[in-house]
Amino acid sequence: MLRWLLGSREAHNGVEKSAVVDIGEEQTQNPYTELSVLQGHNDIVRFLLQIDESRFASACDDGSVFIWDVQTGDILCELRGHTQKITAIVAWGASDILQGKTDIILTASSDKTVIAWDCDSVQQVQKATDFHSTVKTLLVLQSLDVWLSGGNELRVWNREFNLLCETGYFVDGGISSLIELPKNCVAAAIGKDLIIFKLSVASRESDQWDVSEVRCLTAHQDIIRSLITVNDLTFVSGSHAGELIVWDALDWTFKAVERNFSEILSPQDAPQEIKLLQTPEEISVQHLASDEESVFAAVGRGLYVYNLQVKRVIAYQKRAHDSSIQHIAKLPNGQFVSCSEDGSVRIWELRSKPLHAESVPAGFFSMWGFGKAAKQSSHAVKKPHDTGIVATLELIGNLIGHSGSVQMFLYFKDHGLVTCSADHLIIIWKEGNRESRLRSLMLFQKLEQNGDLNPRFSLN
Amino acid sequence: MIGSPDLVPFTMEEGYEEPFHGASGLPEEYTVPLFPFSQANSSPWSRLCAAKFSRDFILISEFSEQVGPQPLLTIPDDQRICGEFDLNYFSLRIMSVDYQASFVGHPPGSSYPKLNFVEDSKVVLGDSKEGAFAYVHHLTLYDLEARGFVRPFCMAYISMDEEKIMRQFLELSSDFSKASKCLKTGNRKAFANELEKKLRDLDYTRTVLQREMEEQMKADDKGFYTTQTIDKANELASVEKSIIEHQDLLKQIQLYPYRKIKEPDFQPYEPESLQDSDVPNESEQPLPPSNPEESLVEEESSLYHPRSSYTPKFIKAKSSKCFDKKLKTLEELVDIYFFTQTIDLLTSIEKRYRGDLSYLLMKQLEKGLLEQQTVSNFLFEDIATWDAKLSSMHCSNTLALVQALQNPTFLEEPGNLKNSASLESYKSSVESVPIKIEQEVFEEGNHQETAERGVSDIPDNCEFNDVDFKGSVSSSDSIEVLRTEKSVALLTHSESQPCLRLSPQPPRRKVGSRRTISEDSIEVLSTCPSESVIPEDFRPAYQIAIHEEDPDGVDVDGEQPCNSTNNEENEPSPNDLSGDPACCMGAETLLAQTGNVTPVPNDGDINKVVSVPPQSYRNMDHAFQVKFSVDRAENHSNKVSPHGLSSPEAESTYLMSSGESVRLSIEEYSDSTSYRSSTSTCSDRTPSPAPCVSGLSERHRRKAGQNALMFIRQYPFSHPAIYSLLCGRTLIVLGEEEAFVRRLVTALSIFVPNHGHVAKPVNTWMTSPLHIMDFQKWKLIGLQRGGSPSSTNILHSLNRYSRYASVLDADHKTLRCPVYKGAFLQRLADHRTQIRRGSTYYMHVQSMLTQLSAKAFLFTFCHHAHLPIREKESEESIAQRRAAFLRQLLGLSEEDSKIVEYLSELLKMHYLRESGTQLLPVLRFDYIPNFLYKI
Structure with missing residues (x-):
């Protein structure tokens, strides 16, 4: 299209530049045919946080946090208390009795404060200010009713924002992420190391909380980029160098390692693309997600599915996006969604690989392809069986709306996908058919209410 | 190359700017013969070439007591329009048919002069010599210095098209009533001011005289009075008397609102009085209906407060002769604020009635129909329609200054009418007024009216009646009064209360009368004073007034050449119908309900001039039919008034030969129902108030239509382009040359469905890169293609x-x-279309799109197409049913279904929003492959 628009100036650039998988304009399986744009933020919207069935919070780089109604698109309240960009946001359910309804949000910011907000009364409930460095990560331990802040030191707080205990100072850039482990332990990613801390809980004997370093795991060769819990027994970490390590959550030994995703590529697959992959960030593990069986890894621009049973990558899509993937998640409806710096959101489906699949050269698909050739094709990147690739990641749709990097997304069962982006916008992607049905339903309800006698709408 | 854009400018302007000039290129046998009377500049539409004026205008004239009838001003104030038309002569004509009550003075039995709260009279008259026909609205204004305190004025809408005036009679009447009200309100105010000043003068004079008397008394102590003293005493006495008289007058004028307040169409004018801050004690402040006495007291008490602004003068015993003084101008008579208001109002009236009758009628019809379709009309209708709504709102707002309803609840409960307008309240206003009308009082049951509503839908007898009507006129005389109406509307529905449309018609009574006299080359064909609503109690009062004031007038029927027997009296209504086509015509209007006519006492002089048949239902939309049965019943049961009859035969005989009339009347009586239905027909013609906004965007429409036609002819891919617009996919017109892009965009904009009552989602020229919001906001965009780096961004975003x-x-x-593979666009945008004119094509598009929105409406509001009909019905089966509905019932192809579905979404969202649901604006889209079309 561009070529057509620009005349012949940029003849073949598009085709040569990108070999990313693409789907044509015909996306029959893509249910998202309606979108609503929410405007309000004035800077990069970095985080989204679901509060309940109909509300979510968005955190912006200008320090503001908005709470939205996903149904009406209204800004329910604006939480303004931070002066710099938000670095972490976490929800804290009131108690287990209240069905997980969140009424407290904790936000950490580069202004070295952490604020607790009540999102019903829009009040700033508590504020902690005496941090020496930016808090980069927050973790709520529901079972102990405490929260942890991770920066250059790890601190443990109770609900009233009393500092219970803290660790010493970490030089190496501080804690970048925290996860909860069984037995009152937490794992913190500090530089290349994973450090396991144990919390000794205040009890009747001693009302003194304590946090102590139990073990330091130094298996990664580069900075740990992401850290997730898979289940009670397993957690996974991924590093900048493209290492993925599966750990045992109980005894903190590593179960498996997958190093160097680029090696998965066999030479005959697409030899010319390997060169393009050689920059280090291309293999950085950007984000991890998991379901019971697999770990999904966003590695550079590619997506990989690592099966925990067979301990190997079972499917991948090495050119899932045009640039680094920011966030991935497996949705409850089975879809696998990724969003990227290229401004697009893509929906994937993991399919078992047919036995005799034909290999289609990836170069066939052109980002700029349009016109009469806009026919959907199979985009799976195939691997011979001996590499363990038994499934394919099938692109079933892409959502194009943002003009900047898509930072994060949220999925609402009843409302669809909410994405936030560096273009200051939040977009709600909805299933058009369902929305249309809902509107019809509302319409007939209204008609009934009006009893057909609404003077403005005399329908007789 | 034919399709080149350069050709467009040349082809565009031709052909539709000027009327057709002969030479259509057809063989002679196929051509329509030219209009036989066509001359150089005449169009077939100007039927009366005799007229000496070029187009319709409004004339205000006065019957000056010094110089007789004289024209005051015309609207528009343009010499060319009147041309050689003799305004003086015509003023004489129209003023000479003023037979309304202008009686003032000492009515028998009363020692003081009485003010008449005179109602306006409305007459249609024609001057066949001049080729002019006029709706004439007579009104009187009070002037302390005038003879009898009144100055007769009239406003006339002068047209060369008789039909137009007859057909628009009710609209005209209602519009002019508004203007008249405005004038009169201002006049009452000014009059009251004047009276107060006069009183002050008199008061001052009295004190001066008293002082002088005392001095004289002192001077000659001898116990007898000199002639001088006696003179002074007489003078003083006369001053005293004068004071009493003036006080009485003032009380009367102040009582006016008090009395009128009981009527819903009383118009307080608080805002004005607020404006007139220099008149602190406004004597006519609107009184709350709840406690009129109180406020009256207040007024009275405030009345004699000294005013700083006015220094009283001594009044000489003998005032100057009336011919010496200069009469007040209209501006002086009417407060200047009201005067300008009135002029504005009249100007807008003039604008509204511009153009050919058929055009006006169609516009009213269309508008009325559109208003019925509030659910779907936003889709493709002009913004002008909404503007009309807005501006009419605005209009009514400004009018509301004069016209605001005092007690709306009153309106909604017709039952209250009788109580509220009690005999007493009326009596005072009417007692002194000589009335020469016979009246029939009808009271109708609301239930019947609703029951018979359906009948009123059959089109019309009007034509017939009309012809008959005219035929019966002996038009040897140059002026014919075609119709008059005097109506009393107790019930005014202001535009601000549209809900009233649904409320049942209030019971109403009707006064019909007929007089004829043909002297002095004036033939009054009919007058129809009618009160749209008169409470029962009022009737006796009215009657009494008639008896008292003008015994002669009572016998109007007796004067009539034929047979006003009791039987006939009892059945007046059929007569009404046959009598006046114009009535039927106008009666349809909803305006009727908004009618604002005030009680009309009729002048005693009338019966010399006019014979008044019963007729005219200003307000009969449906209520109209109901009257028959009830009227009869009522008239049978209680013949309250011997005069309350307007005999059908009486009228018939006027209209046709007696034999015929008999036959007709028999028919009428034998089958009144059918008769009704046939007449009422007309009542659908103008269901809505006359549009407030004229063809504002007329030119724009024509242009757009022409450009669209051009687009369809020149571009073979017009169908997919229009399809994109109709199914809600943004269409971007990309080009370097702004004017060209703009033209294309305007052309295509007629296909863009609106999202609601907001501006069309069209952006004619954008120069910045597109954003996702733009697609949500705009459905048609003109986009710049340029050589600058930013344009690359634009193209990237486009990509x-x-x-x-x-x-x-x-x-x-x-x-x-x-x-696009559907069929609908083949008809909508046929490149071989025979339509040549832009406006025609525009209308074609409108009508096609209206069909489409009708389908969308059906689809949207068809319950089973969207919701399960069985319990636990699967989504798939509903979807199937929906698809079947679209395909089989509506006969739509896949693409056309998409269009309808999109429109349906718009309808849903609009409806939900209108009924208060908050909806997020959405952008709907499809994942459909695109194709590239080239010429």
Whole structure:
């Protein structure tokens, strides 16, 4: 299209530049045919946080946090208390009795404060200010009713924002992420190391909380980029160098390692693309997600599915996006969604690989392809069986709306996908058919209410 | 190359700017013969070439007591319009048929002069010599210095098209009533002011005289009075008397609102009095209906407060002769604020009635129909329609100054009418007024009216009646009064209360009378004083007034040449119907309900001039039919008034030969129902108030239509382009030359469905890169293609969002959009269409799109197409049913279904929003492959 628009100036650039998988304009399986744009933020919207069935919070780089109604698109309240960009946001359910309804949000910011907000009364409930460095990560331990802040030191707080205990100072850039482990332990990613801390809980004997370093795991060769819990027994970490390590959550030994995703590529697959992959960030593990069986890894621009049973990558899509993937998640409806710096959101489906699949050269698909050739094709990147690739990641749709990097997304069962982006916008992607049905339903309800006698709408 | 854009400018302007001049290129046998009377400049529409004026205008004239009838001003104030038309002569004509009550003075039995709260009279008259026909609205204004305190004025809408005036009678009447009200309100105020000043003068004079008397008394102590003293005493006495008289007058004028307040159409004018801050004690402040006495007291008490602004003068015993003094101008008579208001109002009236009758009628019809379709009319209708709504709102707002309803609840409960307008309250206003009308009082049951509503839908007898009517006129005389109406509307529905439309018609009574006299070359064909609503109690009062004031007038029937027997009296209504086509015509209007006519006492002089038949239902939309049965019943049961009859035969005989009339009357009586239905027909013609906004965008429409026609002819891919617009996919017109792109965009904009009552989602010229919001906001965009770096960004964004938009490259003549295979556009945009004129094509498009929105409406509001009909019905089966509905019931192809579905979504969202649901604006799109079309 561009070529057509620009005349012949940029003849073949598009085709040569990108070999990313693409789907044509015909996306029959893509249910998202309606979108609503929410405007309000004035800077990069970095985080989204679901509060309940109909509300979510968005955190912006200008320090503001908005709470939205996903149904009406209204800004329910604006939480303004931070002066710099938000670095972490976490929800804290009131108690287990209240069905997980969140009424407290904790936000950490580069202004070295952490604020607790009540999102019903829009009040700033508590504020902690005496941090020496930016808090980069927050973790709520529901079972102990405490929260942890991770920066250059790890601190443990109770609900009233009393500092219970803290660790010493970490030089190496501080804690970048925290996860909860069984037995009152937490794992913190500090530089290349994973450090396991144990919390000794205040009890009747001693009302003194304590946090102590139990073990330091130094298996990664580069900075740990992401850290997730898979289940009670397993957690996974991924590093900048493209290492993925599966750990045992109980005894903190590593179960498996997958190093160097680029090696998965066999030479005959697409030899010319390997060169393009050689920059280090291309293999950085950007984000991890998991379901019971697999770990999904966003590695550079590619997506990989690592099966925990067979301990190997079972499917991948090495050119899932045009640039680094920011966030991935497996949705409850089975879809696998990724969003990227290229401004697009893509929906994937993991399919078992047919036995005799034909290999289609990836170069066939052109980002700029349009016109009469806009026919959907199979985009799976195939691997011979001996590499363990038994499934394919099938692109079933892409959502194009943002003009900047898509930072994060949220999925609402009843409302669809909410994405936030560096273009200051939040977009709600909805299933058009369902929305249309809902509107019809509302319409007939209204008609009934009006009893057909609404003077403005005399329908007789 | 034919399709070149350069050709457009040349082809565009031709052909539709000027009327057709002969030479259509057809063989002679196929051509329509030219209009036989056509001359150089005449069009077939100007039927009366005799007219010496070029188009309709409004004339205000006065019957001056010094110089007789004289024209005061015309609207528009343009010499060319009147041309050689003799305004003086015509003023004489129209003023000479003023037979309304202008009686003032000492009515028998009363020692003081009485003010008449005179109602306006409305007459249609024609001057066949001049080729002029006029709706004439007579009114009187009070002037302390005038003879009898009144100055007769009239406003006339003068047209060369008789039909137009007859057909628009009710609208005209209602509009002019508004203007008249405005004038009179201002006049009452000014009059009251004047009276107060006069009183002050008199008061001052009295004190001066008293002082002088005392001095004289002192001077000659001898116990007898000198002649001088006696003179002074007489003078003093006369001053005293004068004071009493003036006080009485003032009380009367102040009582006016008090009395009128009981009527819903009383118009307080608080805002004005607020404006007139220099008149602190406004004597006519609107009184709350709840406690009129109180406020009256207040007024009275405030009345004699000294005013700083006015220094009283001594009044000489003998005032100057009336011919010496200069009469007040209209501006002086009427407060200047009201005067300008009135002029504005009249100007807008003049604008509104411009143009050919058929055009007016169609416009009213169309508008009325559109208003019925509040659910779907936003889709493709002009913004002008909404503007009309807005501006009419505005209009009514400004009018509301004069016209605001005092007690709306009153309106909604017709039952209250009788109580509220009690005999007493009326009596005072009417007692002194000589009335020469016979009246029939009808009271109708609301239930019947509703029951018979259905009958009123059959089109019309009017034509017939009309012809008959005219035929019966012996038009040897140059002026014919075609119709008059005097109506009393107790019930005024202001525009601000549209809900009233649904409320049942209030019971109403009707006064019909008929007089005829043909002297002095004036033939009054009919007058129809009618009160749209008169409470029962009022009737006796009215009657009494008639008896008292003008015994002669009572016998109007007796004067009539034929047979006003009791039987006939009892059945007046059929007569009404046959009598006056114009009535039937206008009666349809909802205006009727908004009618604001005030009680009309009739002048005693009338019966010399006019014979008044019963007729005219100002307000009969449906209520109209109901009257029959009830009237009869009532008239049978209680013949309250011997005069309350307007005999059908009486009228018939006027209208046709007696034999015929008999036959007719028999028919009428034998089958009144059928008769009714046939007459009422007309009542659908103008269901809505006359549009407030004239063809504002007329030119724009024509242009757009012409350009669209051009587009369809020149671009073979017009169908997919229009399809994109109709199914809600943004169409981007890309081009370098702004004017060209703009033209294309305007052309295509007529296909863009609106999202609601907001501006069309069209952006004619954008120069910045597109954003996702733009697709949500705009459905048609003109986009700049330029050589600058920013334009590359524009193209990149275009490329990125290609999913949401179709792109029409105006420079290279290419189109990239989904394919269209449906059938609808073949008819909507046929490139071989025979339509040549832009406005015609525009209308064609409108009508096609209206069909489409009707389908969308059906689809949207068809319950089973969207919701399960069985319990636990699966989504799939509903979807199937929906598809079947679209395909089989509505006969739509896949693409056409998409259009309808999109429109349906718009309808849903609009309805939900209108009924208060908050909806997020959405952008709907499809994942459809695009195709590239080239010429």
